[in-house]
Amino acid sequence: xxxxxxxxxxxxxxxxxxxxxxxxxxxxxxxxxxxxxxxxxxxxxxxxxxxxxxxxxxxxxxxxxxxxxxxxxxxxxxxxxxxxxxxxxxxxxxxxxxxxx
Amino acid sequence: xxxxxxxxxxxxxxxxxxxxxxxxxxxxxxxxxxxxxxxxxxxxxxxxxxxxxxxxxxxxxxxxxxxxxxxxxxxxxxxxxxxxxxxxxxxxxxxxxxxxxxxxxxxxxxxxxxxxxxxxxxxxxxxxxxxxxxxxxxxxxxxxxxxxxxxxxxxxxxxxxxxxxxxxxxxxxxxxxxxxxxxxxxxxxxxxxxxxxxxxxxxxxxxxxxxxxxxxxxxxxxxxxxxxxxxxxxxxxxxxxxxxxxxxxxxxxxxxxxxxxxxxxxxxxxxxxxxxxxxxxxxxxxxxxxxxxxxxxxxxxxxxxxxxxxxxxxxxxxxxxxxxxxxxxxxxxxxxxxxxxxxxxxxxxxxxxxxxxxxxxxxxxxxxxxxxxxxxxxxxxxxxxxxxxxxxxxxxxxxxxxxxxxxxxxxxxxxxxxxxxxxxxxxxxxxxxxxxxxxxxxxxxxxxxxxxxxxxxxxxx
Numbered sequence: 338x339x340x341x342x343x344x345x346x347x348x349x350x351x352x353x354x355x356x357x358x359x360x361x362x363x364x365x366x367x368x369x370x371x372x373x374x375x376x377x378x379x380x381x382x383x384x385x386x387x388x389x390x391x392x393x394x395x396x397x398x399x400x401x402x403x404x405x406x407x408x409x410x411x412x413x414x415x416x417x418x419x420x421x422x423x424x425x426x427x428x429x430x431x432x433x434x435x436x437x438x
Numbered sequence: 439x440x441x442x443x444x445x446x447x448x449x450x451x452x453x454x455x456x457x458x459x460x461x462x463x464x465x466x467x468x469x470x471x472x473x474x475x476x477x478x479x480x481x482x483x484x485x486x487x488x489x490x491x492x493x494x495x496x497x498x499x500x501x502x503x504x505x506x507x508x509x510x511x512x513x514x515x516x517x518x519x520x521x522x523x524x525x526x527x528x529x530x531x532x533x534x535x536x537x538x539x540x541x542x543x544x545x546x547x548x549x550x551x552x553x554x555x556x557x558x559x560x561x562x563x564x565x566x567x568x569x570x571x572x573x574x575x576x577x578x579x580x581x582x583x584x585x586x587x588x589x590x591x592x593x594x595x596x597x598x599x600x601x602x603x604x605x606x607x608x609x610x611x612x613x614x615x616x617x618x619x620x621x622x623x624x625x626x627x628x629x630x631x632x633x634x635x636x637x638x639x640x641x642x643x644x645x646x647x648x649x650x651x652x653x654x655x656x657x658x659x660x661x662x663x664x665x666x667x668x669x670x671x672x673x674x675x676x677x678x679x680x681x682x683x684x685x686x687x688x689x690x691x692x693x694x695x696x697x698x699x700x701x702x703x704x705x706x707x708x709x710x711x712x713x714x715x716x717x718x719x720x721x722x723x724x725x726x727x728x729x730x731x732x733x734x735x736x737x738x739x740x741x742x743x744x745x746x747x748x749x750x751x752x753x754x755x756x757x758x759x760x761x762x763x764x765x766x767x768x769x770x771x772x773x774x775x776x777x778x779x780x781x782x783x784x785x786x787x788x789x790x791x792x793x794x795x796x797x798x799x800x801x802x803x804x805x806x807x808x809x810x811x812x813x814x815x816x817x818x819x820x821x822x823x824x825x826x827x828x829x830x831x832x833x834x835x836x837x838x839x840x841x842x843x844x845x846x847x848x849x850x851x852x853x854x855x856x857x858x859x860x861x862x863x864x865x866x867x868x869x870x871x872x873x874x875x876x877x878x879x880x881x882x883x884x885x886x887x888x889x890x891x892x893x894x895x896x897x898x899x
Contacts, residue, residue: 359463368791380678382502386483388543389501392493399538406535417516418472423469425465
């Protein structure tokens with residue numbers, strides 16, 4: 338198999354996995370799910386780090402800007418998702434106790 | 439070349455992202471899922487430090503620290519009501535970062551022997567630059583619309599469709615040129631065209647549809663990251679980006695369905711001079727208004743009350759008082775439920791987050807399909823800060839922008855109490871016939887203040 342075909346295969350399979358894993362989400366969780374997915378694509382930080390590793394001059398500046406932006410996306414995304422989900426857990430706590438009683 | 443052990447580590451991270459998304463789609467596992475995703479992301483970003491020689495190590499670490507501090511600060515400070523614009527902003531900067539990464543890689547390609555690079559890589563580069571810029575500019579406009587920095591009404595001008603088509607064509611032609619001959623200036627112009635295209639894409643979208651656009655741009659950024667992964671020869675970026683792109687697209691379609699809209703109609707409705715424009719003006723038709731005491735009597739002696747909360751409730755920070763009111767009514771023997779429209783708030787599921795913040799018990803929150811049959815038995819429906827989600831125009835007026843959106847059947851109840859700040863129409867900018875119905879009583883004023891008065895009046899009964 339030629340290399341682009343291997344990449345294409347990974348891509349197509351990932352599409353199916355991506356749809357499959359979230360297909361049963363309830364509308365209650367749409368907002369946190371969107372926010373969590375948003376944080377995951379913040380992993381472009383990895384790409385920003387790789388291209389900045391050997392950059393110099395103006396490219397270095399651009400690379401550093403990309404790193405800052407990507408880090409905001411990734412870290413902020415996960416923290417804000419956790420904040421949202423924390424509220425769901427807090428609400429569930431008394432329910433559990435009631436169930437036990 | 440990436441060492442094998444690092445490739446394996448990337449693979450593990452990719453699997454962790456799949457598990458994270460899986461976890462996030464179930465209420466019990468959501469938080470763990472998010473933490474798995476965060477852990478995988480941190481590990482993934484640490485890997486290049488272990489196998490790459492870093493010329494700019496200190497600067498890179500400083501940049502990461504700055505970004506992290508900014509992200510944490512924003513994420514902690516944001517109000518729950520402002521969540522949609524926060525997600526939009528995070529998404530936008532991610533898209534911007536991806537576009538910059540692709541531009542930098544293009545510079546490397548140009549400097550190296552460009553012929554050795556396959557046209558596949560150049561297509562992916564062009565895609566990343568354009569779509570990343572679209573996502574960035576679009577998200578910034580979305581943020582401005584939701585944050586009230588600009589009008590939330592659709593912005594259209596004559597010839598918009600032509601400019602739109604021209605920009606799209608320019609992007610395609612420039613991408614073709616870039617693939618034929620990779621030079622830096624084409625990449626930069628491509629990024630600028632992408633920014634313009636992002637503006638044109640989101641400006642004509644009306645306020646009520648903005649959440650769908652956020653979700654769509656989120657999917658765009660995912661695909662951008664995936665293409666960036668191909669450019670950089672990094673499988674993790676490809677898998678993670680594709681996962682987000684695919685699930686984001688699917689989620690967008692789910693949301694659009696919940697609103698009874700098609701994505702194409704949302705994006706291009708205004709281009710066709712379509713119906714996303716409402717009148718946006720307050721009406722002077724007669725309505726029946728009452729004071730908190732009258733409303734208290736209606737609520738206090740009802741057997742069955744359904745509360746329809748909307749974004750206005752959260753803006754006024756009245757959700758805690760509302761919960762108290764519901765508690766008092768429940769003690770008096772009234773059965774009270776909250777009817778949650780799937781797009782209540784400003785994003786699907788947003789209202790659940792807001793009410794969870796006020797510690798409303800989970801069992802009282804009923805989803806639309808579940809509760810819609812109960813409205814005809816309800817003595818009183820209390821609508822607080824909601825409007826479009828109970829607007830019968832969605833069922834009766836084919837020309838209305840929200841026509842076809844499933845709504846809560848508040849119009850079937852015996853009585854409706856509408857708590858409103860003014861007669862201004864809802865987010866969709868159209869008038870609500872329910873306000874003029876003879877069974878409807880309006881309670882004007884700031885939701886928090888009025889809710890407080892209503893609470894004391896019910897307590898005094």
